[in-house]
Amino acid sequence: MNRYSVAEFIRKTEQEDKGEGFFELETERLLEVNLEGLVWAKAGAMVAYHGKIKFEREGVLEHGVGAMFKKALTGEGASLMKANGHGKLYLADSGKKIIILHLQNEAIYVNGNDLLAFEPSINHNIKIMKKVAGMMSGGLFNVRCEGTGLVAITSHYEPLTLRVTPGKPIFTDPNATVAWSGNLQPDFQTDISFKTFVGRGSGESIQMKFEGDGFVIVQPYEEVYFQRQS
Incomplete structure (x- = not known):
């Protein structure tokens, strides 16, 4: 039954402190950040906050000239933002499920569209998927997160x-690939034999190939990306 009095609905859905620390899952699709300083987050992911928090998009020279050119090539120069201050910040992304990973002097690659937030102790670097740039209309970059701290x-x-x-x-299908271990470097290949069955603009099936020793995280959904128009 989904019928409640107002008081019942508030009791059922109101925010609750669970004592989980810096990152806390209010629901499986809503992340609470107990902010006392800085956090990096996906631009546009803020749904609510209270306290004194200032938001700033990542500057094009934030990580040097090389990073600026990478951002220009990917068309995602403002994909991250900094939230700085004190209070509670609530983040979400299109109702997707949120997973909190605790890196311990480790590295992980995350599809640029699937990175929600991370602690400032985590070093991040945008990587362009050069081999796939001419095959797909978007989703051409990933972010390498490395260090010790929390990544959502x-x-x-x-x-x-x-x-x-x-x-x-x-x-794996690039559109269904969420993340992979930092020691893996995927190759991209096309399978012409699939062209009849796959509704890609290129008419070919593009695949990511992972070899070595590690892991890859996939989702049961093919996310479609769109390049930002200049």
Whole structure:
């Protein structure tokens, strides 16, 4: 039954402090950041906050001239923002499920569209998927997150983690690939035989190939990306 009095609805859905620290899942699709300083987040992900918090888009020279050119090539120069201050910040992204990972001197690559937030102790670097740039209309970049701290990523529905082991490569659809371990460098390939069945603009099936020892996280959903118009 989904019928409540106003008082019942408030009791059922109101914010609750769970004592989980810096990142806290209010629901599986809404992240609470207990902010006492700085957090990096996906631009546009703020849904509410209270306290004194200032928002600032990531500057084009934030990480040097090289990063500026990468951002220009990806068309995602304002994909991240900094939230600085004290209070509670609530983040979400299109109703996607949120996963909090605690990196311990580790690295992970995250699809640029699936990175929600991370602590300032995490170093981040945008990586362009050069080999796929001419094959897809968007989703051309990922972010390498490295260090010790919390990273929040998003997934449409329940994610699946696949182990990559030597001699047994894993192939994934780029539109369904959320993240992978920092030691893996995927290759891109096309399968012409799939062209009849796949509604891609290129008429080909584009696949990511992961080889080595690590993991890759996929979602049961093909996310479609759009390049920002200049």
